[in-house]
Amino acid sequence: MATKLSSEEVADLWRVYKEDQAAGRKDERLRNKLIETYYSLVRYNAERVWSKLPEGVDLNDLISAGVFGLMDAIDAFDLERGVKFETYCVPRIRGAMLDELRTMDWVPRLVRSKASKMEAARKLAEAEFGRPPSDGEIAAKMELSAEEFDKLKTEANAVNLVSLNKKWYETDSYKDVREVDILADIKGEDPTLGIQKRDVMRLVTKGLNRNERLIIILYYYEELTMKEIGTTLGLSESRVSQMHSSIVNRLKDQLGRRRPEFD
Template sequence: MGDDLAYLEPGAAYGEDYGASAAAPLLSPAQEQRHLLAYAPLVKRIVRQLNSQVSGAIDRDDMEQIGLMGLLEALRRYGEPDAAFGSYAGLRVRGAILDELRRQDWRPRAVRQESHKLRDGVRALTRKLGREPAEQDIIAGLGITAEAYRDYQMAQNAESIGSFDEVLQETVGQGESAPSPEDQLMVRRSLEQALRGLDEREQRVVQMYYEFELSYKEIAAVLDLTDARVCQLNKGALGKMKAVLQSA
């Protein structure tokens, strides 16, 4: 990660993709470099999470570089980090990486078509059973392998995370400066309200994924579930939270 930081040239202008602020930077180049080093582990954790869901669509080193650019943008908008900066920076880092994934259209067309086919099959099975089908119901009912179902869940969940993060970005605001303390309080209250609408297991999944930054495999081990089931729970939880945030 140390070599990656050298590419960022703290104090230099951004490329167009990252939308540099026209205002003078609030931090000196030396301060930017120091904070980039301090928050580099945050970038690594987020990359580790997202990398497990996109099947190597972007090289991990490239994802870290993109994440570091997102971190640098966050520093320039926020100024001197305080206790609330980590959450703000995490959102910006994730947003930068997800934006690049969307720009590169990371899922081949054939993969997207197969995913849509499986999604339609799951919906039809749900109507047939009159309930949410379990993992084994889907595997047996659609005649697919457990691995194929896991890949489908990962793809669906990656889309859900991207969609949820877009709503968070809109809630936090896209201005050139960091959100005010009043805005941050509003966002926190909205998130707390959204979390209260989840059942206990959904809350634990969201907390472990977003707060403790565990991978799906690690969450599955803690909760004694399959990776696919964790994906399913996270996808459902993010859908509920997205609806609350949009209404707020």
């Protein structure tokens, strides 16, 4: 376990590291000591971000991304500016974690583009008619047939799974207000039921890979069709159906072996 440095030792460590950096040298040993010194900030922020995310995100992935953000902050930090490093580095740490979450995003960029175009057409039609437009009126704005619009609408619906960590607005502090902070609870679900559902989800999806887990979630929880899931994941409808059957058979076998635990 690393020995905690005093404030004077940390100041000396910074001074020597920055002097070496200015001279074109990079002492990895000194930088590693600085990383150890501020690692608790990485873990603290990773746990805060992770606590607000859906199942399936690995805390260690966020921590690893946060360490890279910390390393960038150490290299870019200017001792002469009179700003505390803790204040300076936290936005970079959190930014690196959010970048990592964006790379995990399973909604294809093309799907997001289609959803944006449909939303823009809806707003134009609403402004023109002074009321919520019908699908036919939106389709007319986009110069699409009814069949083409229905297909686009199905594909765009994949965007409806929104990250709870999405930024809502910035504050003067490092802690931005996120989607989860302002999200209204319109269902009023019993907390106990929510815990039970999460436990079931964790049990059911344990051991599944990314695509298999998404198929289960999208089919049984989001109630998408096999065709819609295929569009979302970039797979054919027949391939999704084949994977679904394989997953269900595997889960039946697993649950059958564990039946005595529930008796």
